Amino acid sequence: MQVFYADQFVLPLPAGHRFPMEKYRLLRDRLAAELPQIRLGPAEPATEGQLALAHTPGYIEAILRGTVAPQVMREIGFPWSPAMAERARRSVGATISACRVALNDGVAANIAGGTHHAYPDKGGGFCVFNDAAVAARLMQAEARARGLRAFPVAIIDLDVHQGNGTARIFRDDPSVFTLSLHGARNFPFRKEASDLDVELADGTGDADYLEALERALEALEQRFTPAFVIYLAGADPHEGDRLGRLRLTWDGLEARDRRVFDWAWQRGVPLAFAMAGGYGRRIEDTVQAQMRTFAAALDHARRWHNRPR
Numbered sequence: 220m221q222v223f224y225a226d227q228f229v230l231p232l233p234a235g236h237r238f239p240m241e242k243y244r245l246l247r248d249r250l251a252a253e254l255p256q257i258r259l260g261p262a263e264p265a266t267e268g269q270l271a272l273a274h275t276p277g278y279i280e281a282i283l284r285g286t287v288a289p290q291v292m293r294e295i296g297f298p299w300s301p302a303m304a305e306r307a308r309r310s311v312g313a314t315i316s317a318c319r320v321a322l323n324d325g326v327a328a329n330i331a332g333g334t335h336h337a338y339p340d341k342g343g344g345f346c347v348f349n350d351a352a353v354a355a356r357l358m359q360a361e362a363r364a365r366g367l368r369a370f371p372v373a374i375i376d377l378d379v380h381q382g383n384g385t386a387r388i389f390r391d392d393p394s395v396f397t398l399s400l401h402g403a404r405n406f407p408f409r410k411e412a413s414d415l416d417v418e419l420a421d422g423t424g425d426a427d428y429l430e431a432l433e434r435a436l437e438a439l440e441q442r443f444t445p446a447f448v449i450y451l452a453g454a455d456p457h458e459g460d461r462l463g464r465l466r467l468t469w470d471g472l473e474a475r476d477r478r479v480f481d482w483a484w485q486r487g488v489p490l491a492f493a494m495a496g497g498y499g500r501r502i503e504d505t506v507q508a509q510m511r512t513f514a515a516a517l518d519h520a521r522r523w524h525n526r527p528r
Contacts (some may be wrong), residue, residue, distance in 0.1 A: 220520040221320045222250065222513075224330040225262040225309035230432040237461075238345050238369040239498060243331055246494070247505045250330075253510070254284055256517055262329070264305065269315065272356035273349050273388050275340045279482060282307065282347060284470065295342040307347035310334065314350035317491040318358050318449065326480070326490050326516055333495025335382035336407065344380065344406060350493060351376075351449045352388045355395050355524025360445055373398065373445035373488075376413075377432070378453030379405060379463045386411035395510040396443040400428075400435055402464050415439060421464045425471030428456065432475060436482050450474055450481050454497030454508035462498045473511045477514035480519035492516065 226243035250257050270279045282288045283304050297303050313329035320327035334346035342348070355372040363368035373396045374389075376382040382400040389395040396414045403418035410416070417435050419428065455463040457472055467475070483490040494512070497505035 220256065220517055221258045221260065221317070221324065221327045222330060223260055223262045223313035223316045223328070225306055225313055227501075237498070239505065240495060242502055242509075243411055244507050245502065246330055246509050249506060249510055250513060254513060254517060256520075257513065259360065260316075262309040262316060264308035265311035265315060265348070266347050267288075269353055269357055270308070270311065270348055272360070273352035275339075276342045282342075291341055291442065295347055296345045297347070300480075303347070307334075311348050311350040311353050312383060314354040314449070314493055315357055317493070318354045318447070319361075321489040321491040322447070324520065325526075326492070326520050328491065328513070328516060332493030333376075333378055333453060335376055335378060335385045335451060335495070336380070337384045338387050343384065346384065349384050349388060351451065352385055354491070355389075355447075355449060359394060362446075369394065370446050371396070371409050371444060372447045372449065372454040373439060373443060374449045374451070375439075376400070376451040376495075377456070377475060377479070378451050379455040379460070380453075380496060381405075381407060381410045381416065382413065382451070383407045383409075383411040386413040389414075394440060396445065398435055398439055401430060405462070405464055414442070422466050424466040425468055425474070428465065428471060429466055429474055429478070432478060436478070439517075445486075445488055448488050450483075450490055450492040450506060451495040452479075452492050452509075452512045453495035454499070454505045454512075455495075457497075457499065457504065457508050459499050459501065459504040460497065461500050462496070469508065469511060471509050473515055475513045476515040477518075480515060484519060484522055490519075
């Protein structure tokens with residue numbers, strides 16, 4: 220299974236910053252050491268033209284040139300630097316590459332990504348550019364270039380925070396279905412309307428979460444038939460997450476991942492996934508949750524490899 224990364228671009232964050240930047244390097248190190256079936260590759264940066272599929276030219280230029288208004292950077296939560304801009308481009312590029320590979324291999328991944336709080340003209344919540352939105356639009360454009368008249372994409376967002384930026388970008392686009400399963404009282408406090416929003420109470424555990432997911436997937440299938448899935452596999456619903464406020468166990472998170480992979484497999488739909496959020500009280504817990512996602516994804520990749528031709 221092919222996996223893309225951009226963790227060589229480390230942001231110069233101030234001491235005590237709550238974003239766990241180190242988790243990307245720790246995850247890549249563990250993947251290399253423990254799951255040799257995974258092929259790790261560096262991400263290429265998204266081009267300005269690709270970013271413009273989901274973002275306004277003025278916002279793109281401000282991020283890349285360092286002319287962003289201070290209040291915009293405060294909402295993003297990172298200080299601007301050349302490394303920040305380059306990492307943001309490559310995080311989008313990693314999801315683009317994962318989508319392209321998944322079209323042939325059935326599944327591929329971005330170690331980072333899942334930056335679902337980014338709007339067309341602004342970022343927010345540690346999200347600069349919206350990788351899933353850019354990748355979905357690019358996959359559709361490339362499908363049209365291959366002669367396909369339609370290429371519907373479903374974005375299944377299981378980060379604990381609502382995908383408000385993604386919902387806004389695709390608000391009037393029936394070719395992309397946005398599903399967000401998230402904490403009702405968690406960030407963002409002013410939410411956008413996804414095609415399907417499922418709000419969960421604080422303290423929701425494995426059984427109730429998995430039941431809600433099952434109902435959401437049933438509703439998605441009744442309303443939409445995707446040719447491709449982009450999955451945001453946030454680790455932040457875990458009970459050890461500082462910001463999550465839910466109570467999923469290791470097993471609950473893994474069951475969630477396996478259900479999404481199985482749903483795509485049963486329908487013969489290729490899937491690319493990004494790791495999205497994770498803010499464990501112990502950074503090792505976030506990485507462990509993500510490792511279990513990748514182990515489940517490897518099982519999914521083997522099924523694709525062995526499927527009848």
